[in-house]
Amino acid sequence: MATVAAEMRAEGVNVINFSVGEPDFNTPPHIIRAGKKAMDEGYTKYTAGPGMIEFRKAICEKLKRENDITYTPADILVSNGEKQSLYNVCQALFEAGDSVIVFRPYWVSFPEFVRLADAEPVLVDTVPEHNFEPDFNDLQVKKSPDVKGVIVNSPSNPTGGVWGEDALLRLLKIAKENSWVVISDECYERLVYEGEFYSTEKLNRDHQIGANVVTCLSLSKT
Incomplete structure (x- = not known):
């Protein structure tokens, strides 16, 4: 369905696509800026297999803050x-x-x-x-x-x-x-x-x- 919707949109058809679970707005500017800043600062190399330690720590913080579950970075795989x-x-x-x-x-x-x-x-x-x-x-x-x-x-x-x-x-x-x-x-x-x-x-x-x-x-x- 997503493929059909994309083809119709390319032909100029106004399509409301309910087949894909994604936001209907563009990436917010502050996220774009953060991504660009990370690339400018050299975050473009291979990471550890489970993911960057900073990222896994941030995920642990999210899980504690929003879900009230305590994890360590060793529990997280990205x-x-x-x-x-x-x-x-x-x-x-x-x-x-x-x-x-x-x-x-x-x-x-x-x-x-x-x-x-x-x-x-x-x-x-x-x-x-x-x-x-x-x-x-x-x-x-x-x-x-x-x-x-x-x-x-x-x-x-x-x-x-x-x-x-x-x-x-x-x-x-x-x-x-x-x-x-x-x-x-x-x-x-x-x-x-x-x-x-x-x-x-x-x-x-x-x-x-x-x-x-x-x-x-x-x-x-x-």
Whole structure:
């Protein structure tokens, strides 16, 4: 859809494109100035594999300030966009014979990340009347010893659904009981207009559930 929209726009058609999650305004001037200043000062070389230490410290500060979660720079990995982070996580955690829970409707790339790791996505229904939270009856039917992880996306692309605290806690407890890794895509954390956003790892820590959670965030949505 993004390709079609770009082609139509090139032909002079006034297109409102809802297919890509990106701001509808240009990069703010102060960010452009900061980028130019960094290049002028020589920040143009290879960085450490996990990312610049200054950047990882800034991410830790953000997570403490906005999400009330304490991390160290050693906990943070920076990639070329969250899409690469999600791919990297699946490559690191899953292999042939594994299954991964993906809730539908889903962002188009979630099942493909799993397949690229030679694992199998297991599609589980959600409940539209309840903000597209998991259908736990369907989850019970679909889970098996082969399942090694579950992908969470709240707020969701494409539904916009924001999962409540109870649904996330229930899923975290199931993940803990079954030794699943929870991959939480939270790139739309600031785009919540009704209700409240809950960080998966914040709930995991506050309620001492002890599930293994990998949180993926993005800089391009707000």
